[in-house]
Amino acid sequence: MSQNSKGRYVYCVAESGEKCSLGNIGLDNNEVYSISHHDLCAVVHNCPAEPYSSDEQETVRQWVIVHQKVVEAALNRFGTILPMAFDTIVQDTDEGSAEDNIRKWLAAERDKLKRKLDRVRDKEEYGIQISWEPKVIAAAISRTAPHIQELQAEISSKSKGLAYMYRQRLEKLLKQEVEREAERCFKDFYIRIKGCVSELKVERTKKQEDKQMLMNLSCLVPKGETGLLADELGKIDDMDGLSVHFTGPWPPYSFVKVD
Amino acid sequence: MASLQLCESRLGMEPTRDLHGTLSDLLDRVLDKGLIINADIIITVSGIPLIAVNLRAAIAGMETMLEYGVMTDWDEKTRARERELKKGKVLLGAKS
Numbered sequence: 001m002s003q004n005s006k007g008r009y010v011y012c013v014a015e016s017g018e019k020c021s022l023g024n025i026g027l028d029n030n031e032v033y034s035i036s037h038h039d040l041c042a043v044v045h046n047c048p049a050e051p052y053s054s055d056e057q058e059t060v061r062q063w064v065i066v067h068q069k070v071v072e073a074a075l076n077r078f079g080t081i082l083p084m085a086f087d088t089i090v091q092d093t094d095e096g097s098a099e100d101n102i103r104k105w106l107a108a109e110r111d112k113l114k115r116k117l118d119r120v121r122d123k124e125e126y127g128i129q130i131s132w133e134p135k136v137i138a139a140a141i142s143r144t145a146p147h148i149q150e151l152q153a154e155i156s157s158k159s160k161g162l163a164y165m166y167r168q169r170l171e172k173l174l175k176q177e178v179e180r181e182a183e184r185c186f187k188d189f190y191i192r193i194k195g196c197v198s199e200l201k202v203e204r205t206k207k208q209e210d211k212q213m214l215m216n217l218s219c220l221v222p223k224g225e226t227g228l229l230a231d232e233l234g235k236i237d238d239m240d241g242l243s244v245h246f247t248g249p250w251p252p253y254s255f256v257k258v259d
Numbered sequence: 260m261a262s263l264q265l266c267e268s269r270l271g272m273e274p275t276r277d278l279h280g281t282l283s284d285l286l287d288r289v290l291d292k293g294l295i296i297n298a299d300i301i302i303t304v305s306g307i308p309l310i311a312v313n314l315r316a317a318i319a320g321m322e323t324m325l326e327y328g329v330m331t332d333w334d335e336k337t338r339a340r341e342r343e344l345k346k347g348k349v350l351l352g353a354k355s
Contacts, residue, residue: 085295086293089301127281230271254288
């Protein structure tokens, strides 16, 4: 892709004034390099001024993986970075070329970018998804909650018709108890995890096939200090009916927006 | 002996970076998050920044990543975020 291409695909902003090439590691094997302004740079490749789009899932998947690999290469090279969202393409305008526009943007946003870089310096992002199996939790509750046990005992002494009504009441009660337990776990886990990380963010929960996601979290942790968090998550993962999906370290994708 | 075994099993969890096991986590981050340039220098579709607009259609069927659970909303923040998301979705749907 020539220098004259009208677009620059931006992977991340890095804390470095260095102008250098990272090699042909970009989307479609394009050369990735830095465009700098003072002590900041944007890591980019040259592309036409049109979006990357495809109906092929596999193509999209591969693009996202390459995007991530470039961001990681920049992270290793420059230390502190702000990863961009996929498909961020700066283009030529009447005011100047794409490259000029990036420099102007770096200059205009310098203070904001610096503050964001300060926030994530020497920290890494981790993802934590805690799920549970409602059936296992419900079974545990019906073994231990006195009012539910009482109701269960009563059912056996009732006639067929009454027993049916009792069972319905029991089910409703159990559902309420599971909800209450979910709320209790959410608060308890949130506080325990919060104590092990620099920043914690609650994300939307997602549908799962075989279990239910209780909480979806992103957190920032100082480099090399995941020990406490790992212990805490290990304890939660050991609990009956609960499982923890712990991923990372990630570049700080979840901590680059102004809250 | 029993207590020794207990100690050993209490070693913390290792975070995973294995691509196969973390692909949906990666997609969540790269497509939905990351820094956004709020300026007229980036390519947009009808005034909406392009970020992931075209990709959503391709990805939607891939996993249930855009279908979020219906657990009780515990805190105001989560609810507020969800409302924002719904508004955003309607907008994207109308224009793309």
